Amino acid sequence: MKRNLFPLFIFSLVFFVSCKKDPAIPVDQTIEVEQPSYFPSPVYTFDNNTFTQDGFELGRMLFYDPVLSLDSTVSCATCHQQFAAFSNFDHPTSHGINSLFGKRNTPALYNLIWKTNFMWDGGVNNLEIQPINPITNPIEMGETLENVLMKLNRQKKYIDKVKLAFGVDSIDSQKLLKSLAQFMGAMSSNNTRYDDYLQGKPDAFNSSELSGLNIFKEKCASCHAEPLLTNNGFVNNGLDSIFSDSGRQKITQLAEDAGKFKIPSLRNIAVTLPYMHDGRFNTLEEVVDHYSNGIVSSTTVDSTLPIGGFQFSVQQKTDLIIFLNTLTDDDFLHDARFSDPAFQ
Amino acid sequence: MKVLQYISIVVLTVVIFSACKKDEQIAPVPGMAKIEFNHVVGASDLTFNSVVYTNSSAETFTISKLRYYVSNIQFTKDDNTVFVEPESYHLIDAKDENTDELTISNVPDGNYTSITFMIGVDSTRNVSGAQTGALDPLNDMFWDWNSGYIFFKMEGDCDQAGSFIYHVGGYSGKYAAQRMVTVLFNGNKLTVAEGKIPQLLLHVDVASFFSTPNTISIVDLTNSGSAGATSSMLADQYAGMFAFDKIQN
Numbered sequence: 001m002k003r004n005l006f007p008l009f010i011f012s013l014v015f016f017v018s019c020k021k022d023p024a025i026p027v028d029q030t031i032e033v034e035q036p037s038y039f040p041s042p043v044y045t046f047d048n049n050t051f052t053q054d055g056f057e058l059g060r061m062l063f064y065d066p067v068l069s070l071d072s073t074v075s076c077a078t079c080h081q082q083f084a085a086f087s088n089f090d091h092p093t094s095h096g097i098n099s100l101f102g103k104r105n106t107p108a109l110y111n112l113i114w115k116t117n118f119m120w121d122g123g124v125n126n127l128e129i130q131p132i133n134p135i136t137n138p139i140e141m142g143e144t145l146e147n148v149l150m151k152l153n154r155q156k157k158y159i160d161k162v163k164l165a166f167g168v169d170s171i172d173s174q175k176l177l178k179s180l181a182q183f184m185g186a187m188s189s190n191n192t193r194y195d196d197y198l199q200g201k202p203d204a205f206n207s208s209e210l211s212g213l214n215i216f217k218e219k220c221a222s223c224h225a226e227p228l229l230t231n232n233g234f235v236n237n238g239l240d241s242i243f244s245d246s247g248r249q250k251i252t253q254l255a256e257d258a259g260k261f262k263i264p265s266l267r268n269i270a271v272t273l274p275y276m277h278d279g280r281f282n283t284l285e286e287v288v289d290h291y292s293n294g295i296v297s298s299t300t301v302d303s304t305l306p307i308g309g310f311q312f313s314v315q316q317k318t319d320l321i322i323f324l325n326t327l328t329d330d331d332f333l334h335d336a337r338f339s340d341p342a343f344q
Numbered sequence: 345m346k347v348l349q350y351i352s353i354v355v356l357t358v359v360i361f362s363a364c365k366k367d368e369q370i371a372p373v374p375g376m377a378k379i380e381f382n383h384v385v386g387a388s389d390l391t392f393n394s395v396v397y398t399n400s401s402a403e404t405f406t407i408s409k410l411r412y413y414v415s416n417i418q419f420t421k422d423d424n425t426v427f428v429e430p431e432s433y434h435l436i437d438a439k440d441e442n443t444d445e446l447t448i449s450n451v452p453d454g455n456y457t458s459i460t461f462m463i464g465v466d467s468t469r470n471v472s473g474a475q476t477g478a479l480d481p482l483n484d485m486f487w488d489w490n491s492g493y494i495f496f497k498m499e500g501d502c503d504q505a506g507s508f509i510y511h512v513g514g515y516s517g518k519y520a521a522q523r524m525v526t527v528l529f530n531g532n533k534l535t536v537a538e539g540k541i542p543q544l545l546l547h548v549d550v551a552s553f554f555s556t557p558n559t560i561s562i563v564d565l566t567n568s569g570s571a572g573a574t575s576s577m578l579a580d581q582y583a584g585m586f587a588f589d590k591i592q593n
Contacts, residue, residue: 048473123490128473132481132488145482173482177474251490253519253572 029344031056031337033113034188038198038227044113044127044185049178051186054165057341059183061161062176064340067151069141070097076134076180077340079106083333085268086110086187092279100139103245105279108272110189110332111265116232120261120277123251128181145173152176189267189332197326198227205326212323215316219291222304223263229327234260235302238295238309239276247277259300270328284324288317375451375536377419378543379459382589383410383438386551392439396503399554401561405508407550409499410438411485412582413478414446416462421454422533433465435478435485438548447541455533459544463582464495464522470515487513490570495521496582498553502562512578514571521575523583535593545589556584 033051035042049055062068066075079094080086086109088094093102104120118124124133134140135148152158153170162171165179196204197213205213216224225231234248236259243259251257261277275281281290292312295305312320336344383390385397385407396404414436417429429448437443469479470492485494496512514521527546534542554560557580568574 119489124488125471125491126473129481129488129491132486136488149482172476173480174474174476181473253570 029053029057029337031186033186034190035113036188036190036195036227039111039114039190040228042113043116044181046113046182046185049128049181051182052165054161055179055182056186057183058158058161058165058175059179059181060338060341061157062152062180063183064342067155068135068143068148070143070147073097074141076131079134079140080109082335082338084108084271084273085189085329085333087272089271090273090282092274094140096137096140097142102137102139104277105274107262107264108268109184110187110267110329111228112187113185114228117262121248121251122234122262127185128177130184131177131180145176149173149176183338187332187338189329191331192267192329193326194267194323195227205323208319208322209326211316212319212321215312215320216323219310220266223302224266229266230263233263235263236260236298236300237291238298238301238305238307239280239290241296241298243298245277256300259298266324267327268329268332270325271333284321285317288312288320292317374449375453375538376541377448377451377456377534377536378445378541379417379448380445380543380545381414381436381438381548382545383444383548383550386549390438390550397550399551399562400559401554401563403502403504403562405500405502405562407498407500409497410550412436412463412496413465413485413493414461414463415465417446417448418460419448419451419456419534420458420460421452422457423454425452425454427451427456432461433469433478435483451536453537455535456529457533458526458528460524460526462522462524463579463586464513465493465515466522467515467520469493487570492571495579498550502566505563505566508562508566510565510568510578511570512568512575512582514575514579519572519576521571521579523579525583525586527586527588529591530588532588532591533593534591540593543592545592547587547589548585549587550585552585552587553581556581 031053033046063076063080066072066078068075074095074097079088079091081089083089088106092105094106095101107120112118112127115127118127118130119133124130132145135143135145149171158171159169162168162175162179166175168175193204193209217226223231223233223235234257236247240259246258248257248260249255270284273282273284275284275287281287291305291310293309295301295307295309297307301307332338388395388397390407390410393406393408396406398404412435414434415432417432417434419427421427434446435443465479469475474481479493481488485497486492487494492513492515494511494513496510498510499508501507512521529544534544536542558577560578560581565574568578
């Protein structure tokens with residue numbers, strides 16, 4: 001009798017294991033904000049916005065809900081696509097309501113709690129404040145905060161969720177913004193082969209990648225500072241001699257800031273095409289070519305960039321691009337906790 | 345046994361009474377004072393839209409909007425001690441009678457000789473994310489694209505220049521537009537005491553905005569819409585708008 005049961009036991013085991021892997025079974029949605037030990041202290045601390053699972057989930061519902069736009073056609077996720085590290089894949093600039101286009105490239109969203117300011121010109125000073133811009137910009141979502149709150153407070157799912165998240169009976173502007181900050185603030189991206197290298201894992205990089213890393217450290221890392229791969233500063237990286245967009249100067253009104261833009265992190269750079277503040281470059285090859293041969297002179301061009309470019313060899317360019325491809329965090333791009341809750 | 349019962353009752357009574365007493369002692373005496381902002385243009389009360397005024401550049405104009413933040417209010421007593429209002433953020437809308445009178449609570453008893461407040465919002469609250477109450481971005485006193493509060497809005501129409509819009513803000517750096525204003529009570533005293541709600545009346549003079557310390561010509565300046573040199577200059581103008589009128593104790 002005992003011997004007869006053994007195959008059944010094995011079968012059950014196989015069945016259970018296969019069940020576990022079945023994607024139809026909901027995956028664990030529990031979230032906490034990952035802060036790797038080798039990252040600096042975050043700028044945004046959640047001290048005044050206690051992070052909770054429900055707060056995060058409310059933010060996630062809002063992020064994916066086109067009701068935030070005037071005609072319910074545009075959500076945050078319309079222009080911030082997870083598979084593109086929450087940038088807008090293959091769009092130099094993005095579609096707002098009524099097919100209106102902005103004039104700057106949609107930035108990727110990750111590691112936001114380490115950023116000192118937001119937007120290409122750094123005009124926004126707090127993660128919680130950022131969403132007001134796309135919601136109220138007439139060429140993005142074109143709404144008013146008043147209308148958005150009115151529409152949200154008509155829906156039971158939001159009333160129920162804000163009760164769980166904040167213990168209140170309706171969403172006000174502060175709860176809207178704080179829950180979005182919880183969702184976006186939890187988007188930590190730190191699981192790449194470059195992170196393996198940073199943590200000293202042996203053989204994380206092959207010789208080409210190591211060579212690319214060394215070129216990067218020598219030529220790029222003063223702005224794209226490790227390990228976040230940005231120093232959060234603003235520079236003119238020699239794209240134009242005359243500026244069609246004055247960039248940081250719009251915020252500071254200082255002539256010395258004309259044509260300067262935020263230094264973006266290079267994490268997930270292989271999937272956040274196109275590149276630069278106006279999305280003018282479609283490939284990493286074009287970007288590397290710019291730094292190699294395309295730096296043009298202007299009144300504010302960064303002093304660390306040689307006019308005419310670094311004159312990389314073909315091998316150096318190849319190695320640099322190979323290194324940049326180690327910065328993609330596939331787990332982050334496919335993390336179900338950051339995906340559209342409507343499809344789960 | 346009976347003795348024990350008596351003792352219990354006595355002890356219980358004492359406990360109850362002493363608890364009552366303590367409560368009375370802990371409860372603060374809520375000293376109150378009111379501040380009323382009366383908006384004027386020179387010698388006339390400010391009337392929106394319909395009344396035409398003349399500024400020091402001999403331009404004729406009407407006013408359609410006047411809103412500003414008053415924050416970080418402090419009263420100074422005749423013994424030089426200072427009361428600082430906690431969470432002191434107020435949005436004054438000259439058009440809205442519900443907002444142009446502030447009630448300040450928990451003011452210690454005493455005779456006060458001056459008031460100090462900020463026109464604008466301190467830099468801390470400008471960088472601290474989503475706020476509520478007077479600082480809710482729904483109040484239409486917030487720049488989102490260059491984040492920070494709009495400290496002061498004055499809008500109107502000028503016969504010589506058309507519409508003018510002065511939005512003033514900027515919380516840090518050399519163009520910071522917060523201004524601390526101290527108004528002395530000219531020897532009068534605001535007496536805060538139990539059972540009294542003394543009232544401080546201030547004049548807020550639009551004519552002064554156009555004349556002091558700089559002469560503002562609307563023809564030369566029809567628009568201010570961001571932090572910067574112009575905002576900072578206009579902040580100097582609003583710093584001088586506030587004057588003592590009277591106290592009603």
